[in-house]
């Protein structure tokens with residue numbers, strides 16, 4: 141129980157049904173035992189990752205005033221720049237030592253959801269850097285497709301139709317995020333975490349992390365295990381919505397980031413979430429006489445908004461005004 145599984149998902153991109161089923165079984169096992177695993181053999185190229193990472197570094201190196209032109213706290217739909225200490229993932233610890241850029245599915249101002257002022261819906265807010273918008277919008281599409289491939293592999297074990305998630309992930313509220321963790325300067329400041337202990341809110345997260353290290357995952361015995369960077373992989377983990385959907389058959393596992401000593405760390409999670417109106421209720425195959433549904437039904441948007449309010453003070457303030 142001391143190291144996370146590494147799964148080669150290349151067979152999911154072939155017509156070999158028996159290899160496909162083997163990978164699906166490995167994913168199912170990892171989701172039940174860990175809620176965390178690495179994937180290799182995915183179609184996102186190293187050149188793409190380098191380009192996105194390089195752009196993220198250039199963005200975070202801009203003067204704060206420039207970054208704050210797209211301040212996330214000035215929007216209602218969660219897009220743009222989050223300055224250091226905007227988020228507090230573990231309420232028992234200081235706010236997180238990190239800065240972020242968040243983007244989602246770009247919806248124009250005349251989209252019906254935007255006109256209806258639906259939460260989490262609206263246009264992206266990109267920095268004005270040459271090439272940034274085209275690169276990031278394409279990366280968003282490709283990460284969404286990768287997430288849906290993994291979700292398709294999960295349908296077999298969960299006993300649902302192969303296209304169950306595909307139909308629910310149309311016009312999704314997935315978020316592509318860039319994170320910069322400034323270095324910690326003393327060995328004694330471990331309390332100041334890059335990202336406090338938390339579980340993710342949504343369905344499935346695909347995380348690229350650079351070579352700095354610092355990600356830790358809590359195993360079933362309650363011990364913190366390092367999830368070190370492995371070249372060419374993404375770390376995949378499940379969030380609370382998937383735990384609810386699967387009636388806790390799949391685990392939403394706590395994790396945190398200890399900022400590395402003396403070096404900057406960059407990471408890029410992609411949080412895959414369905415359409416905001418999607419009902420999140422126990423899947424038929426995940427309940428029976430022995431195990432009733434544990435969680436009341438909710439919707440994707442309702443659930444995400446309640447979790448955002450837990451970790452972002454500015455969102456609680458926005459809600460209080462309404």
Ligand SMILES: O=C(O)CCC(=O)C(=O)O
Pocket residue numbers: 319335340347349355395396397407408409
């Ligand atoms: O940066 C990382 O390695 C993890 C970030 C994370 O857990 C999150 O943003 O939910």
Ligand SMILES: [Fe+2]
Pocket residue numbers: 338339340395
């Ligand atoms: Fe996380």
